Amino acid sequence: xxxxxxxxxxxxxxxxxxxxxxVLLRKNALLIFMSVELQLNAVNLALVAFSRMHLALDGxxxxxxxxxxxxxxxxxxxxxxxxxxxxxxxxDVDEARGLAG
Amino acid sequence: xxxxxxxxWVFAPISVASAVGMLLMRNAVHAALFLxxxxxxxxxxxxxxxxxxxxxVQIIVYAGAIMVLFLFVIMLLGVxxxxxxxxxxxxxxxxxxxxxxxFVIEITLAVRTGIGFATKAPxxxxxxxxxxxxxxxxxxxxxxxxxxxEVTSVLLIIAAIATMVxxxxxxxAVTQAELRAMGAAKETGV
Numbered sequence: 556x557x558x559x560x561x562x563x564x565x566x567x568x569x570x571x572x573x574x575x576x577x578v579l580l581r582k583n584a585l586l587i588f589m590s591v592e593l594q595l596n597a598v599n600l601a602l603v604a605f606s607r608m609h610l611a612l613d614g615x616x617x618x619x620x621x622x623x624x625x626x627x628x629x630x631x632x633x634x635x636x637x638x639x640x641x642x643x644x645x646x647d648v649d650e651a652r653g654l655a656g
Numbered sequence: 657x658x659x660x661x662x663x664x665w666v667f668a669p670i671s672v673a674s675a676v677g678m679l680l681m682r683n684a685v686h687a688a689l690f691l692x693x694x695x696x697x698x699x700x701x702x703x704x705x706x707x708x709x710x711x712x713v714q715i716i717v718y719a720g721a722i723m724v725l726f727l728f729v730i731m732l733l734g735v736x737x738x739x740x741x742x743x744x745x746x747x748x749x750x751x752x753x754x755x756x757x758x759f760v761i762e763i764t765l766a767v768r769t770g771i772g773f774a775t776k777a778p779x780x781x782x783x784x785x786x787x788x789x790x791x792x793x794x795x796x797x798x799x800x801x802x803x804x805x806e807v808t809s810v811l812l813i814i815a816a817i818a819t820m821v822x823x824x825x826x827x828x829a830v831t832q833a834e835l836r837a838m839g840a841a842k843e844t845g846v
Contacts, residue, residue, distance in 0.1 A: 556706070556777045557658035561767045563701065566668050568763030570694070572756045573675040579752040580743075585684050585730060589691050592722065593675055596698050599710075607705045607777045610784050612796045615707050619793070620801075622710075622717050623808050627815035629722050633729045634822035640733050649744055 556607070563604035570597035584636050584646040588629075595625045660704040671697035684730045688723060695719045706781045709790045 574597060577590025599618040606614025640646050674693040681687040699714040743749055767773070785792050797805055830838075 556660055556704070556779075556781075558661050558664045558704070558776070559773055560775055560777050561771055561773045562664060562668070563705065564767050564771070565764055566671070566701075568767075569672055569760055570675055572759045572763075573672070573679060575759070576752055576756050577679050579755075580679070580749060583684060585726070585733070586678075586687055589678065589687060589726065592718075593678070593691065593694065596695065596718070599714075600698055600701055603702055603705050603707050603710060606707070607781060608771070608775070610778060610781055612784060612792055613800075615710055615793055616796050616801055618707075618710055619713065619797070620804060620808060622713060624811065626717055626722060627811055629725060630815050630819050631822070633725060634819040637729060637732065638822050646733060 560604050560608040564601050567597045567601040567604065570594075570600070582647050582649055584639065584648050587648065588632055588636065592625065592629070595621060663700065663704050667697045667700050671701075685727065688726050688730060691726075692719050692723050695723070705777075706785060707789060709793050 571594050574590045574592075574594035577593065578587050581587050581590065599621055602614040602618040602621070604614075606612060606618075636646055639651065643650060671694050674690045674697065678687045678690040678694065681690060695714060695718045699711045699719070702708075702711040702714055
């Protein structure tokens with residue numbers, strides 16, 4: 556391994572930022588959800604990179620847990636999006652303003 | 657140039673480009689496919705970071721299960737409608753871009769002061785991975801992280817039940833007035 560660990564961490568930060576931009580700029584609830592997945596993956600990359608740097612497996616185990624939690628989160632989140640679509644006929648988050656004053 | 661360096665510089669631009677592509681695509685299916693490309697790139701990074709078990713899990717769980725679920729829901733809800741790209745909030749886009757630029761600069765500076773750009777991973781990870789990555793992870797997982805592991809299984813069951821509850825069609829209760837109306841309709845019909 557001759558690649559500096561910092562490269563992986565900066566790449567992870569860039570991917571996380573792109574995910575944040577997706578959450579902030581997109582309107583489709585499904586695309587926002589995909590951007591959240593991108594953020595989770597970016598953090599996983601940082602975890603594995605630090606695990607490699609510190610010669611410990613704890614980071615990999617934590618990344619594994621975050622994958623499991625992401626799977627559970629996707630299942631519940633998509634069910635919520637389908638429920639919202641059934642009720643409103645759209646997944647545009649700007650249309651969901653029932654609580655707006 | 658060492659091999660893992662080549663792999664990094666080949667796949668890093670692909671992963672960033674696929675993330676940008678996901679951001680810019682109007683069609684949700686195209687965005688999902690770009691996200692799959694990004695997940696595969698991250699799997700390759702796991703491989704050169706000596707985590708072959710996570711490489712396999714990433715491809716099976718993320719690129720396999722999660723993205724199939726996403727595509728299934730996109731197809732279920734209809735794909736023909738493009739995203740409405742008009743922005744209703746004033747200054748949301750410039751503020752978001754400024755935030756993103758600031759965040760990237762901040763992370764770069766933090767990494768530079770924290771670990772430095774020249775720090776290479778120390779050798780000897782093979783000893784940590786002895787006898788193999790999957791076995792070593794299993795040892796850590798079932799010794800030190802056994803309680804979190806069990807809690808995760810509870811979480812998965814809760815998620816499955818929650819999805820069933822959210823996904824069912826509600827059988828609506830019939831009011832007395834509706835019942836009477838139905839009865840009246842039946843009588844007049846006969």
